[in-house]
Amino acid sequence: MTAPSFTAEPTRRTTHRAPASRRAPRRRHSPDRPRRSVLLTVLMGLTALYALLPLVWLVINASKTQKNLLDSFGLWFSGDFALWDNISQTLTYDDGIFVRWFLNTLLYVVVGAGGATFLAVLGGYGLAKFDFAGKRAVFATVIGAVAVPATALAVPTFLMFSKMGLTNTPWSVIIPSLISPFGLYLMWVFAAEAVPTELLEAARVDGSGELRTFFRVALPLLAPGIVTVLLFTMVQTWNNYFLPLIMIKDPDWYPLTLGLNAWNEQASTAGGQPVFNLVITGSLLTIVPLVLAFLLLQRYWQSGLAAGSVKG
């Protein structure tokens, strides 16, 4: 509740001061080394803290035992350092079902998000670079689809899939994940900007077929956009909760999100065994691949964002 008011005020103050600082000595600070604003640094610091605090909490508490979790201060280490023990317990608890959930998630991400990206690239490129009848209708549909939350479609999809006998199978999660209206829209806009039509015409004049033009000429230019869409769909599929919740009832096909929730729910039933330490450690292990993906792919991503600005 306090967050909006406390960020709003400093922002207002910066805009007030902005004219003064713009006129202020520009020469001493080259574009490469702009003047440091204390206010902005503090503001950014607070935002970073706000974003990182849950992560810090997660790392700290993943190092505690179940007993220790409940009787120690949340934001500092306490008792024995049990991280390695927690990790091995997480991986072996309930016959190592966590590993199975991990592999399931990986499957959903590779096939689902990978497929979604592939389809978005094909469709986006086609829509951006080819003229055909009904293009406006497609545009309207895509824009409309972006506005419909996936959650709203989950139940009708469930009813349809159960008629087809697809519920409780990996397909029930993968097939809906293959469609990413936002990804398609993003690729469309990106392809329109990043692939000059003149270049395509030049390729055609040189006798290159459409497929060859797409793979050899357009695809490299689209790479930064592809990475963006890939990251986007990956995060979405990795964190997908509601769709598998409705579709999948067999714990052997659970993704990590559902599995961790099942472990968490264990604490809220008669005779159940609370395993909060495993839920926390499991959550930490769950976000590691995403963090890695961002760190590894951010280079491509940044170059993509910067590419347009230089051409200007």
Add this chain to the structure above:
Amino acid sequence: MRTMTRRAMRGVGLLCAAALSLTACGSSEEAASDKAVSGSDLRAALKEGGSITVWAWEPTLKQVVSDFQKEYPKVKVKLVNAGTGNDQYTALQNAVQAGSGVPDVAQVEYYALGQFALGKSLEDLSRYGADKFKDDYSPGPWNAVTVDEAVYALPMDSGPMALFYNKKVLDKHQIAVPTTWDEYLEAARALHAADPKAYIANDTGDAGFTTSMIWQAGGTPFKNRDTNITVDLTNDKGVTTYTKVWQKLIDEKLLAPISSWSDEWYKGLADGTIATLATGAWMPANFVSGVESASGDWRAAALPQWKKGDEVSSENGGSSLAVMKASKNKDLAYAFNEYANHSEGVQARIEAGAFPATTADLASPTFLDTTFPYFGGQKANEIFARSAAQVPEDWSYLPYQVYANSIFNDSVGKAYVSDTKLADGLKEWQKAAVDYGTEQGFDVNK
């Protein structure tokens, strides 16, 4: 378009495969009729084997399933945790509606049975002879699983209520264990005055708990006969008795604002923030696994009374196993159900910490003599068993209690966080329940 058809074809193929494998398991076709099934029929089905799916989150069933499969090697039981409570009911409702993916056996809490029984999703077990089990189960659970002549499930466990209290905390402040709810209020005041960080109990609005308390106070706020329903949460004497005391606990801020089952709750039970807990007799297993560090601090006592000298208790929680009408293998499903809840399985579940609903076990000397190291060696089952026999029998839930409970905090919950009175909150809850019932086609309060 072509891929669509192919996809659909695969769906059809899968369905056929499923149907084939089920008919191959045998004995399913005859079960579709309503004729009586005898014990020898069941034994034949068990011998022939097959596979069934059980949706349940109750942890001790794991052991039962493995014992059962050892005894009947041809039967394969797939135990699936499809979510706890509400999550599972939603999934079950979805599956029933979709007409596929319905399990053979499902765990259903007592308060939720009405909803599935009325929706005609559950098999009447009296054709298997389950109607003869009346005297084998304690009255609270048995009443919950029967509607008129029909038996819609077998009781799995029960939750006769008791008062669990942190002896260390009460002793430290020289507070006696309350035997009436008025004494409870006094104890709450004394405790909070002595230690502002300690509370007599936690409560942020819990439909299950509130209805159990009204039940003990002799209330019958919900009555139903066929599609005629009465909801009275304003003038019912159980309701007024309850709100009189509980309103004071709320007004004087004597209840810890901690929701049950949260990590904070476990923490509060461990460190003395929450000094007592009035709940079902299934709680000891949760104490042992979730509140490890307070071992030896806690004891059990009889539930405080609304009138001094009375001996009335109530039920809180507890669940049953039902056979789904959509099951293709009802004979096997029932055979498993009976094994788990009426014969060998019961003992295995008691040993794993479950609290039985079977009278034979509740009266058995080994059960009553069990000492609980967690409760300082107390023979707590004596208290629980006595409680089980003191539950008023005329209680019933709404046929849509799951929904009603899910909206409880929208109305009654306000009493815990604002100036709204508990009585007004309950009145609002009543209105919402009446409106919903009318929308669903019931005759409510007519």
